[in-house]
Amino acid sequence: YGPEDLDFVLGIIRPNSGRKTGQPRRPSSEPPSRFIKESTKPTSNSNTIDPYSWPRKSRKEQHLPRSPGVYALFLRENSSLPGIVPLEEGLIYVGLGGSLAKRCHFSGKTEGHSPRRSLAALLWDELSLEPELGANGNYKLSKSSEKVLDAWMHENLLMAFDTSDDIETVEEVLIRRLAPPLNLNKCVQSEQHKALKDLRKVMLDYAKSHRC
Numbered sequence: 001y002g003p004e005d006l007d008f009v010l011g012i013i014r015p016n017s018g019r020k021t022g023q024p025r026r027p028s029s030e031p032p033s034r035f036i037k038e039s040t041k042p043t044s045n046s047n048t049i050d051p052y053s054w055p056r057k058s059r060k061e062q063h064l065p066r067s068p069g070v071y072a073l074f075l076r077e078n079s080s081l082p083g084i085v086p087l088e089e090g091l092i093y094v095g096l097g098g099s100l101a102k103r104c105h106f107s108g109k110t111e112g113h114s115p116r117r118s119l120a121a122l123l124w125d126e127l128s129l130e131p132e133l134g135a136n137g138n139y140k141l142s143k144s145s146e147k148v149l150d151a152w153m154h155e156n157l158l159m160a161f162d163t164s165d166d167i168e169t170v171e172e173v174l175i176r177r178l179a180p181p182l183n184l185n186k187c188v189q190s191e192q193h194k195a196l197k198d199l200r201k202v203m204l205d206y207a208k209s210h211r212c
C-alpha cells in the first residue's frame with residue numbers, strides 16, 4: 001500500500017473529513033542510536049482522514065460506541081516508554097474493534113490484548129510487574145499488577161477513534177503506512193519492533209518458567 005491507497009480508501013469512507021488547521025503538534029525527538037525511527041505521519045488533505053485528525057482524549061473522557069471502528073493510542077506529552085520512540089504527536093499503536101466499546105485495553109486484560117502485553121513487557125522493571133502464564137498460552141499479569149498497568153495507562157495514554165464499516169482495510173492501510181512501534185505485524189518491522197518482540201519473548205519465557 002502507498003499514499004494513494006490511503007487517500008482512495010479513506011476518501012470514500014469519509015469524503016469530507018480532514019485535519020483541522022492550526023492543530024498543535026507534538027515536538028519530535030531523536031531516537032536512541034540502537035533504534036530506527038519510525039515512519040512519519042501521512043500528509044493530510046481534504047479527502048483524507050488519519051489517526052492524527054481524530055479527537056484525542058483520555059480513556060475516562062471517551063464514550064466508545066458499540067459499533068465497528070479503528071482506534072489509536074498516543075503517549076501523552078512528557079510521557080515515555082523505555083526504549084520506544086513514538087511517532088509524531090506520540091502515536092504508538094493502531095488497532096480495530098468490531099465493537100469499540102468492548103475493545104478497551106485500559107482494564108486488566110493483558111492476556112488477550114497485544115498492546116497491553118507490549119506495554120507490560122516495556123514497563124516490567126519500572127513498574128515491578130508480576131507476569132503469569134495465561135490459559136491461552138500468552139502471559140498475563142497478577143491481579144495487583146494488572147491494576148498497576150491500568151493506572152499507568154490512564155495516566156500516560158490518550159485514545160482516539162473513528163467508526164468505519166470497513167475496519168480491516170482502514171486498519172491495514174494505516175498500519176502499513178505508519179508502522180507504529182507497538183504494531184508487531186502488518187507492517188515492515190524496524191529494529192525497534194524486533195527489540196520489543198524479543199522483550200515480549202523474555203517475559204513469556206519467565207511466565208512459563210515460574211508457573212504455579
